[in-house]
Amino acid sequence: MRKFILAAGLALIALPAWAGDDWMPPVTDPLVKKECGSCHMAFQPGFLPARSWNKMMDGLADHFGEDASLPADKAAAIRAYLVNNAGDVAGQGRARKAMGRLSSADTPIRITDTPDFQRKHRLPDWRWKDPKVVTKSNCPACHVEAERGLYEDD
Amino acid sequence: MIRPLMLSAALLLAAAPAFAADARRDAILADYAKADSGHTGFSASRGESLFRTQWKGGDERTPSCTACHTDNPRQNGRNAKTGRPIDPVAVSVNSKRFTDVDLVEKQFTRDCKSVLGRECTPREKGDYITFMMGQ
Numbered sequence: 001m002r003k004f005i006l007a008a009g010l011a012l013i014a015l016p017a018w019a020g021d022d023w024m025p026p027v028t029d030p031l032v033k034k035e036c037g038s039c040h041m042a043f044q045p046g047f048l049p050a051r052s053w054n055k056m057m058d059g060l061a062d063h064f065g066e067d068a069s070l071p072a073d074k075a076a077a078i079r080a081y082l083v084n085n086a087g088d089v090a091g092q093g094r095a096r097k098a099m100g101r102l103s104s105a106d107t108p109i110r111i112t113d114t115p116d117f118q119r120k121h122r123l124p125d126w127r128w129k130d131p132k133v134v135t136k137s138n139c140p141a142c143h144v145e146a147e148r149g150l151y152e153d154d
Numbered sequence: 155m156i157r158p159l160m161l162s163a164a165l166l167l168a169a170a171p172a173f174a175a176d177a178r179r180d181a182i183l184a185d186y187a188k189a190d191s192g193h194t195g196f197s198a199s200r201g202e203s204l205f206r207t208q209w210k211g212g213d214e215r216t217p218s219c220t221a222c223h224t225d226n227p228r229q230n231g232r233n234a235k236t237g238r239p240i241d242p243v244a245v246s247v248n249s250k251r252f253t254d255v256d257l258v259e260k261q262f263t264r265d266c267k268s269v270l271g272r273e274c275t276p277r278e279k280g281d282y283i284t285f286m287m288g289q
Contacts, residue, residue: 040236065213066235067264134237141237 046095189276201285211271244289
């Protein structure tokens with residue numbers, strides 16, 4: 001019986017690996033979900049390396065033209081989560097591929113600028129111009145389960 | 155006998171959203187009233203004009219509040235920059251609106267800069283909330 005429970009437990013732990021190479025560990029932290037997810041989808045930290053998240057959190061006052069400043073304590077907690085789960089730290093699922101394609105000399109702050117994103121999104125213009133898309137960073141417009149880290153539905 | 159009772163119960167339910175009073179919202183309004191020099195009350199009609207005016211003072215993608223919130227604040231909106239869905243702003247359909255002072259301040263700071271190209275005054279914020287309370 002004990003062995004069975006152990007096996008079941010291991011199976012659960014291993015589950016995400018079965019979800020395929022395109023699986024990206026979703027955001028689980030409530031503060032990150034709330035603060036990073038109010039204006040746009042809370043992007044999974046695995047898409048960028050730790051150095052990118054640090055750069056982004058250093059520049060919240062001009063966040064792609066938006067003043068996304070946060071109180072210092074919240075910003076520090078969010079930074080810690082993003083860095084600890086960054087693609088080059090966690091390295092699970094899609095993150096491993098994404099990081100493998102990124103030059104260590106680059107510190108992109110747009111996921112859409114990464115070689116992995118661009119390689120997977122060679123799409124005709126009309127698809128980007130679909131009114132539901134608005135912008136390339138609007139993952140859930142096409143990947144309806146993006147927030148859960150599932151991008152294989154393309 | 156039963157029918158009038160049911161009718162009045164239904165009316166009560168239907169009317170409930172209009173009474174979505176919240177002490178936290180009142181406190182936020184009271185703070186803006188205090189900060190509004192020469193305060194003579196907030197105005198829903200001034201709030202509506204703030205909401206509908208094409209300010210074109212900030213980001214070109216958000217010339218007005220309606221760029222994201224649509225002409226009807228009881229409807230879902232959509233962030234004009236990111237495509238992210240936005241819950242209705244009208245209190246009658248979204249009673250959580252204007253109840254978290256930090257959130258309210260953060261959103262006004264961001265959105266006023268984006269739409270008007272400047273911060274909103276305490277009077278404008280109070281007017282806006284007052285308009286949305288009647289919507």
